[in-house]
Amino acid sequence: MNIKEQYKIxxxxExxxxRGNLVVAEGNGKDIPFAIKRVFYMYGSDATVIRGQHxxxxxxxxxINVSGTSKVKVDNGYETDVIELNKPRMGLYLPxxxxxxxxxxSADSVLLCLASEHYDGSEYIRDYNEYLKEVRSVAASEEKEQDK
Known part of the structure; x- marks a missing residue:
């Protein structure tokens, strides 16, 4: 699948x-395509730091970069793309x-993360080679099913 079809801006x-500005994002499928079960944010990272990696x-x-800017590199095991988050009214949906x-x-970056699940470390894949094996195994299984 084309990576640009997997994520969504x-x-x-707004x-x-x-008095200022207000940005509204509602869950359960209205603006956010899932029920929000966890919220966290990152700040104080400089331009040389790489977060995520999973x-x-x-x-x-x-x-959502509610302040400042950051970039997100997404990778589906076959293709990569880079998205710049630079507006507080812009979100990046990642399946x-x-x-x-x-x-x-940026020095003033605050990256807000909305998650569909409560934290469970066992569902994270933190080794890129393991990720590639898992993604490609699933793709091979799907191809076999389509050939039937």
Whole structure:
């Protein structure tokens, strides 16, 4: 599958007046395509730091740079793409089984992460070679099923 068909750029409602701006993102399929079970954020990382470096078997994510900018490199085992998160109203939806690296954080970056599952370390794949084996094994099984 083409990697650009796997992730999705989300645009949230933004409202502003003389008091400032407000961005709204609602879960359960309205703006966020899942029920939000966990929220965390990263800050204080400099441009040389690489965060993430894993894939998830069960958890989907939406990443939002609520302040500053960062880049996300996504990898499906066959292709990679880089997405720059540079607007607080922009989100990046990542389905399961995509390898993700977050990097090139601006000094004021705050990267908000919304997750579809509670934390379970056993569903993380942290070794890239293991990830490639698993992804390619699934792809080979799917090809065999289609050939039947």
């Amino acid at each position: 989300l645009e949230f409602g 409202y502003g007046d003389e 894939a998830n078997r069960k958890t989907e994510f939406v990443l 399961t089984m995509l390898w993700k690296d977050m990097y090139d954080f």
